[in-house]
Amino acid sequence: VNHRLVFLGPPASGKGTVAAVLSRLLGVPHVSTGQMFRQAVQKGGPAAEAAREFIEKGQLVPDPITMQIVRQWLDESGGGDGFILDGFPRTLPQALGLDRLLQERNQPLTHAVLLDLDDEDCVARGLGRMSCEKCGTLYHVTFVPPRRDGVCDACGGRLQRRADDNERTVRERLEIYRQQTLQVVGHYEKRRLLRRVDARLPKEQVLETVLKLVQT
């Protein structure tokens, strides 16, 4: 069976990590749009040039350009052998565009996996991260606590909150995600491809659940 999967989920849902492990287990590539863009820019061409201008300005690449790059990637990778798309499609037009591209190739999506996490859990996870000042080891107040409060297990260094993790930033990212992705989720629900997984479960259990869901 070739798995052609889309992975959806809010920031801090652990989507990237789960997709990476699943990619090894299923033997299919795990691809983000970031990677597709980088590959395209290396090879050059008008779509890549246009994308690069937006990326350099720190703006989102518009849907038509994104779709051209996804098309190129599918042409070159022969996406029929399977893939896990991470962070794409982000909007409804992108989801419809992807459907068309895959339909042309007679290689429809097999599942869309949503790692579900409500806003409060996203914020709690996003805010609880700490790292060791000395060795950089990562901890989390709730999920990966150190043995002694504020002290690194590995080297005894002091733990600090991550600077980019203030509540407003986390909530803003979440708001953008909800605005864009809700319609994408609805689209896959209508097409009966959506599989919801509770991202509050421990990582091993999330993975186990996803594995089962994509194999049925």
Ligand SMILES: [Zn+2]
């Ligand atoms: Zn340390």
